[in-house]
Amino acid sequence: MKRKSFREAECPVARTLDAIGDWWSLLIIRDAFDGISRFSQFQQNLGIAKGMLTTRLRDLVEAGVLALAPASDGSAYQEYVLTEKGRRLFLVIVSLRQWGEDHLYQADEPRSTLVETNTNHPVSRLELSSLSGKKLAWEETRVVAAQRRSS
Template identity: 55%
Template sequence: MKRKSLEGNLCAIARALDEIGDWWSLLIIRDATAGIGRFSEFQRSLGIPKNILSARLKSMVEQGVMEIVPASDGSAYQEYALTSKGEALLPVLVALGQWGAEYLFEPGERGSIPLDAKKKRPLKRLAMMSEDGRHLHPKDVLVPRIVFMN
């Protein structure tokens, strides 16, 4: 079943999910932030079928989330790298990972968590803040539901 495009939706969340909302895309972005860049490395790391990986990478390049660059080792190969648009998704991945660590693991169960690259310590939990710097709780935030407009 082909999924419905949310491209013209007035909701920013819907548009974002339309562009990068499947799990493969988010896992590709996660691996790219860890320094993976070659097609074969993504395929090996994720165990993703080659046709799906190819389609996701092509789509992310077309959307400006990733770009094709010369191989970092100077060889004739090319690699995929995150653009600034792709790098801007890191807080989304961190928040998703922090949520998963809190709610989807048993007490004492080990899992990967984002670390401060310099100090090798876990990141402080991401927080919602108002423009004036106040910490916001879920009840303090309005997420308007805007219906799809044709």
């Protein structure tokens, strides 16, 4: 079955999922934030098949989320590094992490913790806020449909 493309969808969520919406891509991005940059490191950490990893890395490079760069140690290898576009996904990864912490673990179950580097304190919970700083729940938001341009 051919995968449907949402590259031209009006919905930003659909376009985003088209670019980074499978679990392997999100886990690769997570690992890149954790400092992994080489093909072999991604493969070892994720336990992903080489062909699948090759495809996902190629797609993330084509989407502008990752870029190939010379190895930082001066060797002949190349590394995958997050672009600015890729670094802007950090809040998406943190949001997924926090949702998982809230809904997929037992209260006493051990798990990793995201902490602030300088203080070693856990980071605060992500929240949506208005331009004035008021915290917003989903019921206090709505999507305004895109206006079609007339030709």
